[in-house]
Amino acid sequence: MILNFLRTTWFILRKDLQIWLRQPANIGATIVPALVVLFIQALGAQAVGRSPVALVVDDAGVQGALIAQAISNADVFRLQEDNAAQAQVALKNLDVVAIVTIPADFTARLQAHQPTQVDVTVNNLNLDLTNDIRRAVPDAVTQYYLAQGDASPIKVTMNESDLRQRDIQLFQYAVLPTIVLLLIISGLITGGLATAREWETSTVKELLLSPAPSHAVIAGKVLAGFVTSFLLGVLVLAVAYLLGWIYPQGIYWLTTLLIVALIALLGSSLGVTIGAAFQRIQPVIGVSMFIALYLFFLSGGISVLAFEPSWLQSIAAFIPLTYGNHALQMAVFYNSADLLGRDVLVLALFSLVALFLGSMAINRQSKY
Amino acid sequence: MTNSNVASIEMVHLVKRFGNFTAVDDLSLTVEPGEIFGLLGPNGSGKTTTVNMISGLSAPTSGQVHVMGHDLRTQTRQVRQILGSVPQETALYEELSAWTNLDFHADLFGIPSQEKKARIESMLDLVGLTDRKDSRVSDYSGGMKRRLALARALLHDPQLVYLDEPTLGVDVQSRRAIWDYILALRQQGKTVLITTNYLEEAQELCSRIAIIDHGRLVALDTPEELKQQFGGSVVEIETVEPFGMLAELRALPGIKDAQLEDQFLKVTTQSGTNVVPQVINLAAQCCEIRDINIREPNLDEVFLHLTGTALRD
Amino acid sequence: MFNELGYQLRVVWACAKKDFQAALTDRLFTVLSLFVPVNLLILMSLFVLAGSNAPTAVVMEDQGPYAQAFYQAMSQAHSFRLQITSAAEAEHLITAGQTVAVVTIPTDFDARVKQNQPVQVDVKINNLNTDFTNDIRRAIPLSITSFYAKAFPNLVSVSVQEHDLYIHDTDYIPYLGVSILVIALMMGGLLQSGTAAAKEWENQTIKELLLSPASRWAITVGKMLGSFILSLGSTIIVLLVLIVFVGVVPENWGEVLGFTLLSLVIFNTVGTLLGTAIKTRQPVIALSIGISLPLFFLSGAFGPISFSTPVLQIIAKIFPVYYQIVVLQHAFHGFALNTYGLWGNTLILVGYAVVLIILMAAALQRATVSH
DSSP: OHHHHHHHHHHHHHHHHHHHHTOHHHHHHHHHHHHHHHHHHHHTGGGTTOEEEEEEEOOOSHHHHHHHHHHHHTTOEEEEEOOHHHHHHHHHTTSOSEEEEEOTTHHHHHHTTOOEEEEEEEOTTSHHHHHHHHHHHHHHHHHHHHTTGGGOSOOEEEEEEESSSSOOOHHHHTHHHHHHHHHHHHHHHHHHHHHHHHHHTTTHHHHHTSSOOHHHHHHHHHHHHHHHHHHHHHHHHHHHHHTTSOOOOTHHHHHHHHHHHHHHHHHHHHHHHHHHHHOSHHHHHHHHHHHHHHHHHHTTTTSOGGGSOHHHHHHHTTOHHHHHHHHHHHHHHHOOOTTHHHHHHHHHHHHHHHHHHHHHHHHHGGGO | OOOTTSOSEEEEEEEEEETTEEEEEEEEEEEOTTOEEEEEOOTTSSHHHHHHHHTTSSOOSEEEEEETTEETTTOHHHHHHHEEEEOTTOOOOTTSBHHHHHHHHHHHTTOOHHHHHHHHHHHHHHTTOGGGTTSBGGGSOHHHHHHHHHHHHHTTOOSEEEEESTTTTOOHHHHHHHHHHHHHHHHTTOEEEEEOSOHHHHHHHOSEEEEEETTEEEEEEOHHHHHHHHOSOEEEEEESSOOOOHHHHHHSTTEEEEEEETTEEEEEEOTTOOOHHHHHHHHHHHSOEEEEEEEOOOHHHHHHHHHSSOTTO | OHHHHHHHHHHHHHHHHHHHHHHHHSHHHHHHHHHHHHHHHHHHHHHTTTTTOEEEEEEESOOSHHHHHHHHHHHTSSSEEEEEOOHHHHHHHHHTTSOSEEEEEOTTHHHHHHTTOOEEEEEEEOOSOHHHHHHHHHHHHHHHHHHHHHHOTTTOOEEEEEEESSSSOOOHHHHHHHHHHHHHHHHHHHHHHHHHHHHHHHTTTHHHHHTSSSOHHHHHHHHHHHHHHHHHHHHHHHHHIIIIISOOOOSOHHHHHHHHHHHHHHHHHHHHHHHHHHOSHHHHHHHHHHHHHHHHHHTTSSSOGGGSOHHHHHHHTTSHHHHHHHHHHHHHHOOOOSSSHHHHHHHHHHHHHHHHHHHHHHHHHHOOOOO
């Protein structure tokens, strides 16, 4: 009986894979956008948190030069030094977000112990960029004071300790959620369509009229969706690794692949369930996309969950992809198995539930 | 109304290549107005490629096609106006009702608005689908879909009607009904072009048949003439023991071919000869005869003889 | 001539009506795709709901006036979402991922500040990515400087004087909401039109269209019109949500209407072109998402593209989405995001629309049915 089950599962898996391989447009349409998103984020990485700013130094004195140096050394802007007229043109032409002007009497006022101001003219059309400037300029002023060493009037300093042993760029951070999105969409749509198409083209009769047990049919279909999604996920992982964006090491490659496999299995199981329930391509695609987007965004998307409101964080606790994201981050960036057991258990449980639902859906539809 | 002076379809040295593969190879033939013309050929012979070129769905690599005197390359729109097509896959909008499908077709073909409703009703009545006009096409049987597709093709009163495998997958009753519609078209003076793999259909409907194979015209004539060219009569004899005088049989004058398989002997005589009694005599001398059948050659035998394959291979 | 025009217009209407009727027979997919744009708007808004303020636990080991003043400086630094907790609670919060930083103001903060002695503020950061981590790394020194500027103006006399180009700050969600609107419309438009076109090929009903005497222009426009009408439905829904629920009220209603319609024309043409080129629904639908997401990151959704890297600036300007975001940001907020002016951007978009429609008709003209 087990042998029969395994044989049937293999036959279904093989047939679905052969069909998948004959559809290069589908394969391309799934994987190319994921890679493109990553490349675009990598291309834009330099600009994240470093806005283009024009620096106008009207002061000819020492302090003016020092604070200009501090602003430059702070490395918080993409700085260009202009005169006032040029800076205004650059601001008008949207070449810079802001103009930082060291006034002509900066050194004189400081030496006279008078308050002095650094002027910042900012294009505040976007709060995110504006706040970057609002943080960065005072930060540069602080660096100016700190550069004075013991003579600095500022005695309060920051003692930073980081939870993670390395900084991760935003575009690197985004690799893992992108892979998760790819896996879930691929699993849902590939598994769902492979199932729905059987009904739409009436080839389901071939399956239902055969002596093959229905759970073997389910297993074969889920495995086919799993294999295709897993392969695509591994491909994107490989590309990201070769580009040096991610760096799991040693055994953490295994945990990474395990999590990728579990997410692929979850997507595929859900997809087969949806395919068996709706039995037509268009509704399956509509429902699959809907579910994929909600699962993805409710697990935090590419943002950090801690930034979200507490009600959203509570919802995320019930979304399996939240645990997938966490486990992948730990393995890929920090070579850690922190809470791996929990993450694996959650993903496995959800996959089993999805498999069970899929089995019920196909059994119910056997009355074709 | 047809202009009987102008051929319905005239193909001159028609060629279609897909890369290195030649699907249609220097095909020239003419379809006369008012006839039902059959295009036969094994799978992959170039039938559908030929018809796609006639209907303008595919551009010839070289050669010319004129439909009702219109050059297909420069007067494609006029050709489409006078052509009614029933594709093999019917191309019906399955999620819509029969009426909506016909209504859409009427708009596409510019049937005057004041005539549209009456024409649609008339066509639905013609094919016996009036009582199902509001049902979704996806709920129709295969035969009903074909009938609806035929109704749609006739809606704009075309002069030339093309049907690709008109009774494929259709039940016996619907097939007979479709044949009657097609014969009625000829009565109305329309020209009909059929591609088919059903021999009875070709024999029943077609005034002339063209057989193409590997993109080339192999034969073109009426069904009767084709059979005549193949042979006079076919004698099938079942003997109790295997027939042992095959060489002598083949040596008889007027014998075109003799095939033996165990106790079954099949002899084809040449056209215009009367050698059947001698064949029976010889068979009787050799063995005890269990059964004799004398008949005309059928199109399958003609086809096999001309192309080396059976029509349904 | 008028008969001919009348016939072609009739074909346009017939194709649109037929597609619309067909969409209505598949209600589930139609409803889902109608709501794709608004779902995307809601979901991506969730993504930016809390803005960029880092949830931070503050452990006030010193409750003195200077410590309080420092806390105030932090709260005004545009960077934190602060909560005062105990040390144990703070440790729990950062470990559980509910905060990303813990700032500990030491017990001797006030005393040391009074005596002008060095004092360190411990900042523990869950440095998951450099984007918010660097924000915190800058915000703490900012807080220190503004604390000193208020507490000891004689000591720290350098301050920042800000002048804004616009009277009001535009919050992150209203800004990003407009960009998300464009992408949402794009995804919805591609989905509707691409699916409708691909389905004709998949089901072979394209033969009915290609064998008719109708001009390819009329068929093209008719198909686009059908999906355009459906896209209009989802546009109304998403605009309602953006304006009524998210509260992003346009400055110029006429521009919003005009540019939204122009965007729909472009997206529906691209979708129809995609469906005609690929001829099967599955990859078309995958590409509807697959094209929209990269273009979202590419086209200046988060801010003017001129602030991004030179490579991205060049690539962005190839695609109409960039110009659509520019004109709609102007329509909603009055922002000028490039130097081409409103008319310049509009002409570019009209140009895209015209070229795409021509390409679409040409594609259908050349379309043949494979055997």
